[in-house]
Amino acid sequence: MLTIVELVGIFFFAVSGSLMAARRGFDMLGSAFLGGVCGLGGGVVRDLILNQSPATFLHPIYFAPPILAALCVYAFTPAVQKLHRLVLIFDAAGLGLFCMTGTMKALENDFNPVSSVLLGVITGVGGGMMRDVIANVTPDLFNPRDIYAIPAILGATATAFAWNLGILNLAVGICIAALTFVLRLSSIRFGWSVPMAAGHWHRENPPSPPANDGPRRHFL
């Protein structure tokens, strides 16, 4: 049962990866590859940290959703201007499912609750971050206009609590995933945000991207 939920989550994330490939002008193989990285990357990193061979490579069925996603994006891509919205919605759906399943798998492997929550968050946000890093754009995860990590942290924490209370079953898990999904979309819709990294001075002096090209030897 968990496998079916995971396959659906992989498909959601893979669609967001394939849509990114479409936006960047990659071809269909790049679409399938970027979808696969986005859908499977977080879980592969989680399994490596759990010191296991990634489940993805033991059961080739996991490679089906990215291929399906690349075909769907090829066949049904709407007009360009709608793509950004779709990426965000599919990404949020994958986020909800993966935080829950990732935390659960870490807890099943006897990891401590704090690390399990973090591994759940990594499973949820890792694939999307790898998608953005590979596509050479600044990761959406760091976009200060809305919150991405907080829904993931809440979803993973709720999963760890439900596990410790012994009430974690499929229905509860789906509820947690749905709540994470709604929280993420609400944060985009209503512009929820957290304070900037740079504290109070930021609003007056907006930071520019690092120049990295002048001499710096005299700075000390």
Add this chain to the structure above:
Amino acid sequence: MLTIVELVGIFFFAVSGSLMAARRGFDMLGSAFLGGVCGLGGGVVRDLILNQSPATFLHPIYFAPPILAALCVYAFTPAVQKLHRLVLIFDAAGLGLFCMTGTMKALENDFNPVSSVLLGVITGVGGGMMRDVIANVTPDLFNPRDIYAIPAILGATATAFAWNLGILNLAVGICIAALTFVLRLSSIRFGWSVPMAAGHWHRENPPSPPANDGPRRHFL
């Protein structure tokens, strides 16, 4: 014998990494490092997924080709305008060798054929992708003007078939690697390509890189 073939493949890839370092204006240590990432990165990822300590770190001889490659690039770099061509040729040679050896190593570790083919492809394209991601350019893998992944997939699949038929020896392996090399170079020479990720609408509405700087809270 396989080790010598691997060292040659590492050298080819490392030259492509060092040439990229030269094009981006990095220094010699960056050249050796980027060559090492490009030559050894795919194999390290493969070994991590096989849940082994990477062979690279057990036998320091694997670090020799990147150092040699950085010295060669330093000594013999041709004029700037020829560099891009050379990167592509060396990259294709490494691709051919690594798809074959990567698939073989996964099959030797009792992975299923589908995952073995994918691990062979990752061994082949992973180093080059890491080179581009680290050098902060859009990975060549996704360039829609020619095909990169298809020769890799065909080479890895041919290796898996030859393995299952029990006819895989050094000569057959070298033939498969050479075929992959020729396919990759032909695809560049003749502009072979696969359909775009975004389907029919793409030609009229070329996608722009994500803007990522306007407000998006009202999009839902």
Add this chain to the structure above:
Amino acid sequence: MLTIVELVGIFFFAVSGSLMAARRGFDMLGSAFLGGVCGLGGGVVRDLILNQSPATFLHPIYFAPPILAALCVYAFTPAVQKLHRLVLIFDAAGLGLFCMTGTMKALENDFNPVSSVLLGVITGVGGGMMRDVIANVTPDLFNPRDIYAIPAILGATATAFAWNLGILNLAVGICIAALTFVLRLSSIRFGWSVPMAAGHWHRENPPSPPANDGPRRHFL
């Protein structure tokens, strides 16, 4: 004792990650995340290569320094123009500590000295490189205006020698780390550099970043 030194090193690196987040305009969660990647990433990669579950995830105390660093950067960020200098100083301090502890851990796991030195260097430079790759800037590691890798290589090599001579204790380790720190800062202050990757032709023909957008099918 080694754990306290490691926590201090993680804090130094995490501050450099959080300052990068401040410079790029990320929010506080991005700051904690980028600090965590920078402070813990090199060690996680080292442990994966040592084929162990990363120590970070077995002892949640390792997650405290990045959170503390994000709070410090939020509370005490100085004016924007001073940030670049601070990133470099904290980064150098982390570099010194991590080269030493990373090499030591690899030697304790019976790796050969060459690989141990490389793993020490990876522990030292890996986190900072991941910080830059994720923040989508060209890694500082490759900056040809000063040397970053040479202090790391010297510090790791000194650690391996001291280990083999049986004289490696806390005081010697701190000395090696301090020396690495001073070497790194001196290289920035005095503009020490190594030859460019591209050899003699470089000064006349400065390389431009890859254009990657013209047709290339006729190049062969």
